[in-house]
Amino acid sequence: SQTIHQWPATLVQPVGSPLSLECTVEGTSNPNLYWYRQAAGRGLQLLFYSVGIGQISSEVPQNLSASRPQDRQFILSSKKLLLSDSGFYLCAWSAPPGGLNYGYTFGSGTRLTVV
Amino acid sequence: AQSVTQLGSHVSVSEGALVLLRCNYSSSVPPYLFWYVQYPNQGLQLLLKYTSAATLVKGINGFEAEFKKSETSFHLTKPSAHMSDAAEYFCAVTLYNQGGKLIFGQGTELSVKP
Numbered sequence: 001s002q003t004i005h006q007w008p009a010t011l012v013q014p015v016g017s018p019l020s021l022e023c024t025v026e027g028t029s030n031p032n033l034y035w036y037r038q039a040a041g042r043g044l045q046l047l048f049y050s051v052g053i054g055q056i057s058s059e060v061p062q063n064l065s066a067s068r069p070q071d072r073q074f075i076l077s078s079k080k081l082l083l084s085d086s087g088f089y090l091c092a093w094s095a096p097p098g099g100l101n102y103g104y105t106f107g108s109g110t111r112l113t114v115v
Numbered sequence: 116a117q118s119v120t121q122l123g124s125h126v127s128v129s130e131g132a133l134v135l136l137r138c139n140y141s142s143s144v145p146p147y148l149f150w151y152v153q154y155p156n157q158g159l160q161l162l163l164k165y166t167s168a169a170t171l172v173k174g175i176n177g178f179e180a181e182f183k184k185s186e187t188s189f190h191l192t193k194p195s196a197h198m199s200d201a202a203e204y205f206c207a208v209t210l211y212n213q214g215g216k217l218i219f220g221q222g223t224e225l226s227v228k229p
Binding site: 032034036042043044045046049051059090092094096102103104105106107108109111 | 147149151156157158159161164166205215216217218219220221222
């Protein structure tokens with residue numbers, strides 16, 4: 001069966017420090033991968049998505065970047081964190097669109113607090 | 116571009132009452148539609164999804180939703196609310212021809228009164 005792993009679960013980082021959040025998927029190949037952010041009391045905003053190794057699409061300009069060095073690995077990074085980067089970050093995967101079994105599976109999330 | 120609108124950021128019902136959470140979408144092509152639930156400090160759990168099969172979709176925990184193309188709606192219902200249903204609910208849409216990006220509504224917080 002397919003599983004998605006996201007870590008760490010919580011993170012407290014000072015302003016100006018770097019960030020690296022990792023997400024890996026098991027039990028499938030060539031998944032579509034996504035990073036979402038949920039700011040406190042707000043909805044989920046799509047940050048990045050990837051349909052293959054090295055293929056990254058950014059949805060909003062921001063202080064973050066994403067990379068996909070391997071088929072089932074998706075990394076969210078920042079060189080210098082801002083206070084506004086605080087939030088709940090969720091990784092997700094899906095099969096390519098189509099079919100009745102099409103859907104998305106989310107990781108358990110990383111709660112990032114920038115202080 | 117597609118979008119999702121959830122009417123009402125907060126909905127409060129009494130235990131045992133009908134739950135109705137509204138979701139409207141805009142899309143020029145047939146969409147895939149999803150409802151997710153989020154409990155405090157947790158990730159997202161899929162309640163149900165519409166993928167162009169039956170228009171009335173049954174999900175987990177007694178929830179169901181009906182896809183109405185003429186109204187561009189996908190409202191979530193449950194006949195009788197339970198205290199454990201208190202959570203944040205998100206409607207989301209994706210399009211087959213846009214790489215599978217899942218776009219979320221702003222969410223509706225459901226409170227259940229005893």
